[in-house]
Amino acid sequence: MGGRMRLRSRAPVGMRTRIAMVSLTAMAVVLLLTASALLILHQRLLTDSLDETLASRSDEVVGLLEAGRLPAIITGQGDIDSVTQVVDDSGSVVATTANFIDQPVLPDPGPGSGTYRTTRLPTDESRMRVHSRRFGDNVVHTAAPIDDVEESVAALRLGLLVTIPMAMILLGMVLWRTVGRALRPVERIRNRVGEITATNLHLRVPQPPTRDEIGRLAATMNDMLERLERSADRQRRFVADASHELRGPLTRIRTELEVDLLQPAAADLTATHRSVLEEAEGLQRLIDDLLALARLDAAAADPGLATDRRPVDLDDIVLGEVEAVRAIGRVTVDISRVSAVQVLGNRDQLARAVRNLADNAARHASSTITFQLTDLGDTALLSIADDGPGIEAADRERIFERFTRLDEARATDDGGTGLGLAITREIIERHGGSVVVDPDVETGTRFVVRLPAVRP
Numbered sequence: 001m002g003g004r005m006r007l008r009s010r011a012p013v014g015m016r017t018r019i020a021m022v023s024l025t026a027m028a029v030v031l032l033l034t035a036s037a038l039l040i041l042h043q044r045l046l047t048d049s050l051d052e053t054l055a056s057r058s059d060e061v062v063g064l065l066e067a068g069r070l071p072a073i074i075t076g077q078g079d080i081d082s083v084t085q086v087v088d089d090s091g092s093v094v095a096t097t098a099n100f101i102d103q104p105v106l107p108d109p110g111p112g113s114g115t116y117r118t119t120r121l122p123t124d125e126s127r128m129r130v131h132s133r134r135f136g137d138n139v140v141h142t143a144a145p146i147d148d149v150e151e152s153v154a155a156l157r158l159g160l161l162v163t164i165p166m167a168m169i170l171l172g173m174v175l176w177r178t179v180g181r182a183l184r185p186v187e188r189i190r191n192r193v194g195e196i197t198a199t200n201l202h203l204r205v206p207q208p209p210t211r212d213e214i215g216r217l218a219a220t221m222n223d224m225l226e227r228l229e230r231s232a233d234r235q236r237r238f239v240a241d242a243s244h245e246l247r248g249p250l251t252r253i254r255t256e257l258e259v260d261l262l263q264p265a266a267a268d269l270t271a272t273h274r275s276v277l278e279e280a281e282g283l284q285r286l287i288d289d290l291l292a293l294a295r296l297d298a299a300a301a302d303p304g305l306a307t308d309r310r311p312v313d314l315d316d317i318v319l320g321e322v323e324a325v326r327a328i329g330r331v332t333v334d335i336s337r338v339s340a341v342q343v344l345g346n347r348d349q350l351a352r353a354v355r356n357l358a359d360n361a362a363r364h365a366s367s368t369i370t371f372q373l374t375d376l377g378d379t380a381l382l383s384i385a386d387d388g389p390g391i392e393a394a395d396r397e398r399i400f401e402r403f404t405r406l407d408e409a410r411a412t413d414d415g416g417t418g419l420g421l422a423i424t425r426e427i428i429e430r431h432g433g434s435v436v437v438d439p440d441v442e443t444g445t446r447f448v449v450r451l452p453a454v455r456p
Helices: 002-009 015-067 147-195 213-262 269-301 314-328 347-364 420-430
Strands: 083-088 093-097 115-120 127-135 138-145 310-313 332-338 342-345 368-375 379-386 434-437 445-452
Touching (some): 015 138, 127 147, 310 347, 314 347, 314 368, 342 445, 347 379, 347 420, 347 445, 420 434
Parallel strands (some): 332 368
Antiparallel strands (some): 310 342, 368 379
C-alpha cells in the first residue's frame, strides 16, 4: 500500500526539467574532463620547466668537470634547498653542495644520458625532483624541491573546485531561464488547444514570429484546425441539408395520409398510394445518394477502405447508360462519337458517375443529348451535352456542391436529390480525373470528364 502511495505521489518530470538536467549533466562532464586535462597539462608544464633548470645546473657541473675546476663544495646551484652531488665509480662523493655534506650517495641511474625522478631525500621530508646523468667515470646528481609545482597545481585544483560549481549554478540558472523562454510558446499552444472544442473550432493557436520548429508546429496545428473547421462546417451543412431533404417528403406523406384519415369518404386511395410511392422512391434515391457520399468520405479518410481498381471499358458503361436514357423515350441520343476507351478504376463507381451525368442531361434536355468518348492517348475524354436551358457562369462550380440546386425553392419535382453531381465529382477526382462544365458552350450544357486512360 505504501509503495502505491509513493508511486502516486511522484510527479512526472517536465520537459523543461529534463532538458536542463541533461544539458547540465553534459556540461558537467565536459567541464570535469577539461579541468582534469588542464591540471595534468599545468603540472606537466611546471615539471618540464623544473627539469630544464636541473639539466642546466647539471651542464654547469659537467663543464667544471671537463675544465678540472670542480670544487669540493659546489655553489651557485639555486636556492638553499637545491642539492648537487657528484659521485665517482667507486661510490665516493667527489663534490657536493654545502647542504648535502656527509649525506648518503644518491643511487646510480644506470647507463643513459640522464634520468628524472621524483623522490624524498634523507635531508628533507619534502618531495624532490632529481636529475641524474653519467659523465665519464662520474655521476652528476642535481635536485630541487617540487613543492612549488605541487602547490601551484593544488591552487589551480582548488580554484577549479570553487569555480566549476559556481559556473554550473550560473549555467543552470541561465539554461533554466532560456529553456523556459523557449518552451513558453509551447505552453501557450497547449493552453489554447485545451480551450478548443467542437463549438469553437474557429480559434487558432498563437504562432510565434520565429521560423523554428515551434513556429512550424504552430503553423501546422493552425492548418489542421482550419481543415477541421471546414470539415465540421461541411458536416453541419450536410446534416442540415439532409434533414431538410428528408423532412420534405416525410411531411408530404404525412399530410396526405392525415387528410385521407380525416376525410375517408372523399379519399382517393389510389392517388394517395401512387403519391406515397413516388415520395418513397424519392426518399430511397436520397438515402442511396447519402450512403454513397458516406462511403466515398470514409474511403477518402481511410485509404485502406479504397476499392480495388481494375481496367474498365468506359465505352461499355456509356453505352449501357445510353440505353437507359433511350428507354425513357423523351429525347434523342447521339452516340456517333463514342469510341472504345479503357480506364483504371472501380466499375460500379464509374457507372454511377456516368449515370448521374446522363440523368442530369435527360432531366434538362429539350430534345437531344450528345455523348462523346475519345481516347487522347494518356487521357480519356467523356462529354455529355444537352440542349437545355444551360447554366450561368457563376453557378458552374456551385452545382458540384452537395444539395445544390439552381432553383431557390429546392424543389424535387425533377427527380433530383441535389447530390448527383457532388457524388460524380467525388468519384471522378478519386480516380485521378476531373469534371467541369464546358464554359465555351453557348446553348445548353456540356459536362466534360477527363480520366487517366490505360492501354488495353
